[in-house]
Amino acid sequence: MELKKNPKADLRKNSGTYFVIGLAVVMFLVWRGLEWKTYEKTNDYDVSMNVEDMLDEEVPMTEQIKTPPPPPPPAAPEIIEIVEDEVEVEETVIESTETSQEEEVIEVEDVEVEEIEEDIDVPFAVIEDVPIFPGCEGEKGKGAKAMRDCFQSKMQKHIAKNFRYPEIAQEMGVQGRVNVMFVIQKDGSIGGVRMRGPDKNLEKEAARIIGKLPKxxxxxQRGRAVRVPFSIPITFRLQ
Structure with missing residues (x-):
């Protein structure tokens, strides 16, 4: 006698479905196992802290707000007394300066205008009467050219006579030409001395020489004394 199988009792019929469900359950359990985390129970709060103690803490004196004193009461207004002016003021009467027909007109004579002498500078090369160097008085009748030549000659002799080379300039090996400019004043004295040269020591020596010029x-110019500018070079040369 042969056994007959019941098709409903066949366990292999839904095996694929059961396999998928089991695989999904296993994967879920594995995932939860990997994601599972444990934490230590710690208490980060200090239960001993008392809020009232913080409120009772004293505030430093520097942090206390100083209340400004109240403003002083306003001063009482001054009482202004009105005083009557008892002083009599004399009125100033301004008389008219217009002339009437009855007044006589006085004739004024011619007014003489005085000429004001102006300080002018006339160059040495164009002045009519050249300044006279002491010792050139004898050349006065020989003309302006002879007076200029005598003046130039006396100037050169004066420089040669008073020349002295500064020692500090010699030690430093300084030499060159100093251009000296000065003015012969209206009284014959020397003023307005200016120098321009390669060294201050040489300029100082040139000023000393010019300062020894005689009056x-x-x-x-046109018979009136005028100021005469004059310039001359002084050469300092080492030998």
């Missing part, structure tokens, strides 16, 4: 007879 001269002033130059004249």
């Amino acid at each position: 001269m007879t002033p130059g004249k």
Whole structure:
């Protein structure tokens, strides 16, 4: 006698479905196992802290707000007394300056205008009467050219006589030419001395030489004494 199988009792019929469900359950359990984390129970709070103690803490004096004193009461207004002016003021009467027909007109004579002498500078090369260097008085009648030549000659002799080379300039090996400019004043004295040279020591020596010039007879233009600018070079050369 042969056994007959019941098709409903066949366990292999839904094996694929059961396999998928079991695989999904296993994967879920594995995932949960990997994601599972444990934490230590710690208490980060200090239960001993008392809020009232913090409120009772004293505030430093520097942090206390200083209340400004109240403003002083306003001063009482001054009482202004009105005083009557008892002083009599004299009125100033301004008289008219217009002339009437009845007044006589006085004739004024011619007014003489005085000429004001102006300080002018006339160059040495064009002045009419050249300043006279002491010792050149004898050349006065020989003309302006002879007076200029005598002046130049006396200037050169004066420089040669008073020349002295500064020792410090010699030690430093300084040499060159100093251009000296000065003015022969209206009284014959020397003023307005200016120098321009390669070294201050040489300029100082040139000023000393010019300062020893004698007083001269002033130059004249149209018969009136005028100031005469003059310039001359002084050469310092080492030998």
